[in-house]
Amino acid sequence: MASEAVRDQNNRNEGENGDRGFCGKLMNKVVEFPRKLKKLGQDDPRRIVHSLKVGLAVLLVSLLYYFQPLYDELGATAMWAVLTVVVVFEFSVGATLGRGLNRILATFLAGALGFGVHHLANLSGQTAHPILIGVFVFLLAASVTFLRFFPRLKARYDYGLLIFILTFCMISVSGYRDEEILEMAHKRVSTILIGAFTAVFVCVFICPVWAGDDLHNSVANNIEKLGSFLEGFGDEYFKVAGNTESNKALLQGYSSVLNSKQSEESQANFARWEPRHGKFRYRHPWKHYLKIGTITRQCAYRIDTLNGYLNSEIQTPLNIQSNKVQELCMKMSSESGKALKELAWALKTMTKPCSAASCHITKSRAAANNLKSLLKTSAALLGSEGIHLLDIVPAVTVASLLSDVVSYAEQIEKSIQELSSFSHVQFKSAEPKKALQPCNSSASSTNDNVPHHVITIHKLPSQKEIGSKQGAAN
């Protein structure tokens, strides 16, 4: 987790500090810096593109100073255009559009209101003028600041409210005459429009980053991460797989899902500003992604609990592990993992959840039910070989948690199906071949009760296509 990473980094730095003093620490930071820069770019190359786009937009708008006719018109206020580009340009189109619209609307409204108040105060005479202005400024600044605490306003209009206070105060307080204010307002609105349009133009037409795409992909990736954990969990818990170290690293991918709420919510807010693009129409139900995200996180909490059992000191005795309970747990885990991966793929490619996902869910549910029946005949597990109830507590807990996970996989499937049923969302139908194939593979593997290693799935000829499809989804 990020906080732990920061702490570790800090501890390391403190250690180095003790060894090599301030100079050594500084030297170390200087040496590390280019490496970190490179990694930042490699992690998401869109960051580099975004930086170049900001440079370009600022360059374009600063050309205003060199076009003599425009400069004669706008004069020194041309700097408002530069200012607007710098503060409005955000990483995603939605965020840039939102800030741009907020800035334009708020400037316009507050300018009009400020002019009205200023005019009113002018009419009221020399003495009353400052008092009236003071009262208005105080009341407006205080009340709009309070409005910024409204969660729904904060989510979409926070920047606009800030600019509203700003512009209102600047216009109403200024000691200008009415004519001067009108001229200033005209220049300010023009330069802000120029700046905002430049920013939006560069943001939309050069390698656009859509917040909607990001939200869509991050929700799908989160489901896939849970799927990967579940596929690997059975082998890891029952110590079947060979290479334990690399598996453990692979299993930790789920942890980023736990704290995804806030980023998903802000992406959904940005996405609502975005026009139709790619697969998404203008009023795409972005809020529904938050619902899928909430269920995914609840599933992730169960998985975090399961993960605790991987590192637990109390391990189930081997004679328990090698029996039917192990087999069924592994089946529940791997089948629900495969189901989640299928669902992630269906969501990512906007294909109607094909029967493959349903098949896997049915199989994992069947394994859960088999386990239940098995536990009814408890004599099969206990007593005979001197095994106490205590010995099977971890296995029973893991089985119980896996059964919860299967329920969540069902809920995720249902919510993705809900998404695909919205009138203005177009999910492709699964290709007939694809829809049929996993059921074939299911028929062939229902008799195959030997727990199989996850990675080998992709190598089985009968599942070749699923393998290539999952590769494409990554």
Added chain:
Amino acid sequence: MASEAVRDQNNRNEGENGDRGFCGKLMNKVVEFPRKLKKLGQDDPRRIVHSLKVGLAVLLVSLLYYFQPLYDELGATAMWAVLTVVVVFEFSVGATLGRGLNRILATFLAGALGFGVHHLANLSGQTAHPILIGVFVFLLAASVTFLRFFPRLKARYDYGLLIFILTFCMISVSGYRDEEILEMAHKRVSTILIGAFTAVFVCVFICPVWAGDDLHNSVANNIEKLGSFLEGFGDEYFKVAGNTESNKALLQGYSSVLNSKQSEESQANFARWEPRHGKFRYRHPWKHYLKIGTITRQCAYRIDTLNGYLNSEIQTPLNIQSNKVQELCMKMSSESGKALKELAWALKTMTKPCSAASCHITKSRAAANNLKSLLKTSAALLGSEGIHLLDIVPAVTVASLLSDVVSYAEQIEKSIQELSSFSHVQFKSAEPKKALQPCNSSASSTNDNVPHHVITIHKLPSQKEIGSKQGAAN
């Protein structure tokens, strides 16, 4: 959860929309608005105070326009002071100080650099001037924008980097002569200083809101919420308590802990800007709170899983419930709950975790161990009355999860003790009477194996003081 609340609200609105059309919906919103405003203020009255403070700061700085000598000096640039107050004034002192310092430093550095570049370009002749300026502006805007992606820079210096680009572009691009730029720079720096100092002054000296206090209290409150859940869980799960509805509402308090990571991290970042205040010295180990927060959240994930069993359809049969397992589970739950509440109180009041918390943890650990011994003699549970292993799966899972929770309570205790051992953190020692008393009560209650209702604890004379202390902590 917030997303669910938004969704519910939306569904409700959609329903109303269908019934009453657009006007009805609008009318409804208008009627609801004052009620929501009132609730917003009641939830945290500091919001009202903050709004009034912003109004006051803007009013103070707009007085600049009415002091003739100051206005003669600064002229129209006085609006930069208003602008600075509006954008710098944040809810907490740390955030305001951070933004103010970022703005002042970035303006100063970027101004100096921009002036240098402008001067250099002037020397290079009429033709090369715009090209040189363009290259510099593009490179600087792009590279500083890329730096903003660094997580550590983003956390503390994001606003400064933005202002750096802004000021650099404004100064270097402007068509002014060198003397004009120096005058503009002088005015801009003065007005920004005036604005920032006004904002910081009002923020610090009128009812200050310290981010450090907020972080401290929110970490402690989160631990307390988990404690409240655990205290109530046993009764609720085993259906002992009478009033089920109100209990259920009380048990949901923990859910806000699940998504607390991001707000804790930003509070910790703000807190690092804050000077010594109240119980906290300047370099208080705020990062350590993030560590406590991480453990608390991991505990909350287990509790979310436990919460799932409250609403589960599969209930443990009654003849199981009424036996020894129930008693031990309830003891584990209530004792770890009390321990967490004690720890939350100790953290909140910065008292060294007294022996009361340790006593409760010891008792809950003892209950967990007793349960283990009990499970070894599995015959006591199974077989005799025709109870299958399946019937006790939920109870075993709950017991296993509670045992995890006890471990987390131990970890939380350890991390709070670590916090109290930092050299520049001053934790009070627990009063001898307080330190002794819970051990007395522990001695009296170890023989008292009847599960007791949570609320009645406060009424027992021997625990009176603990009760009043917990009241103070709420």
